[in-house]
Amino acid sequence: MPGNKARVTLRHMNFQQRVEGAKRFRQYILNRDRWICYICNAKLDASGTDARGTIDHLVPVSRGGARYSSKNVRACCRTCNVSKGCLTFDEYEIVLLYRQGLIEIKAAA
Numbered sequence: 001m002p003g004n005k006a007r008v009t010l011r012h013m014n015f016q017q018r019v020e021g022a023k024r025f026r027q028y029i030l031n032r033d034r035w036i037c038y039i040c041n042a043k044l045d046a047s048g049t050d051a052r053g054t055i056d057h058l059v060p061v062s063r064g065g066a067r068y069s070s071k072n073v074r075a076c077c078r079t080c081n082v083s084k085g086c087l088t089f090d091e092y093e094i095v096l097l098y099r100q101g102l103i104e105i106k107a108a109a
């Protein structure tokens with residue numbers, strides 16, 4: 001392993017280091033976003049409840065979003081994360097506006 005951190009790439013890391021890296025990445029994002037859900041503004045914690053701090057991908061990984069891009073992730077509570085599912089945030093925003101009564105959508109015929 002080179003002493004210069006700038007030269008380390010994922011390729012240089014073994015499985016255990018990658019798992020550790022993923023954990024640290026999640027922690028970094030939660031701290032960056034001050035443990036507040038970007039959707040409902042709930043205060044997050046490390047518990048096993050619905051307030052548990054998770055990270056949500058604005059563009060889900062299953063839809064081609066980058067898993068470890070800090071630009072593509074936000075701190076999110078478990079409830080919102082599950083509710084958003086595999087929608088992109090732009091798609092989910094329509095659901096949120098509808099739920100809040102800010103836009104009307106006619107029922108399917």
Ligand SMILES: [Zn+2]
Binds near residue numbers: 037038039080
């Ligand atoms: Zn939330």
